[in-house]
Amino acid sequence: MTRAAPNPGRRIREDIEGRIRSGEWRPGTRIPIEQELAARYGCARATVSKALGELAAAGLVERRRKAGSFVAHPPVHSAVMTVPDLAELISARGEAYRWEARSIRRGRVGAALHIEGVHFAADEPFALERRVIELAEVPAAADTDFMVEAPGTWLLAHIPWTSARHVIRAVAAVRGEAKSLGVDNGTPCLELERDTWRGDRAVTHVRQLFRGDRFDLVAEFQAGGMK
Template sequence: MKQPLHEKIRADFEARILAGTLAPGDRLPTEQELMQAHGCSRMTVNKALSALQSAGLVERRKKAGSFVARPRVHSMVLDIPDLAVQIGERGQRHSYRLTRRQVRGPIAGRDEEAALANGAQLLELDGIHCANDRPLAVEHRLIATRAVPAIVDGDFDSISPGTWLLQHVPWTEAENRISAVGATREEAAQLGIAPGAPCLCVERHTWRGGDPITYVRQVFLADAYDMVARFGPAGG
């Protein structure tokens, strides 16, 4: 079946945004320019732009036009923190060391991995976050290559996967789960602590317009990291 034109226009802009060809804040062609370029109606163009807006990729401003959305970077527990920014704000130097990288399919029987993969491959990344060269957290991350194809060629020598995603991929929904855990033998060895030592575990699922983007599990030294949220009563 032939792909509808509005879907083709949407997919083209989505690919360019995720690849970084169009950066946050860049202005998209006007509706009139798109109508002329594709020989289509305003309704077709509007459908494409509305879909990009719903996915959190584009901001549409009345009389100003459409722009690539700026990814949100916050440090509250109810949002998605950028560890590099948080550590820098504490006057420390952040670094990230990649310990494992592979592209694979979801493991049989793991429904959450299958849902994240959505019929495609996953990029699995394990690494260690450090503050002033001291291990702060170990990270296990899975990224949906179908949602973020450019991530497969990402260079994580100077930037962590989480920071890369925050800079390149707008998100619309996230779910955090925070718990106290004891370090496994592998985590303990990487963090330089005893097996079973108390740690803070943060698990997060992130979506864009209903499509899963990434799952991450971060295990922090209990005495070296905290999370803060400020909020008010519902409806108040």
């Protein structure tokens, strides 16, 4: 018995998914426009649109109004109860990492270092960061070049911490934040605020704003002492 050929919609899904999973089409790659795919597969444009919609629902494709469809960036996962190094998390996903400092200044009394910058994954904005480092506890930070090294990466490598507190919120990006992240005003984002201490002494406070489609916070729990 001759096996029936898959319908055009299924062929489109399987072909595009195969290119993505094989690495032929990297995150951010622009997918051919719907008219081109319709001609290539000999089907209606509506069939192509449906197939791309299903790929988007599976997290493989990102559809941007008036811009087309692109290979989606896989979300980065981080455990809620840890202090993650974004450079390490992004690199682990196979994406090129880059830090771009926007401003570095001392506080009015010189007791704290204020740093603002953007973390990039595959040359696209991943997170906006605003950080305060307490120089009384971390004096070496005053002589560190945070134009070339992300402060979080440096702190994790040089300054041990003993406790941390996370506050996580869903927020909408305001104008300046949206511009830094390359999204529209009001785009849903994940805000993470974290304070870390060494003993009873503050080390750093950071606010990181992530595009909502690029970052997952994951917590795993085991029941203990339940009867």
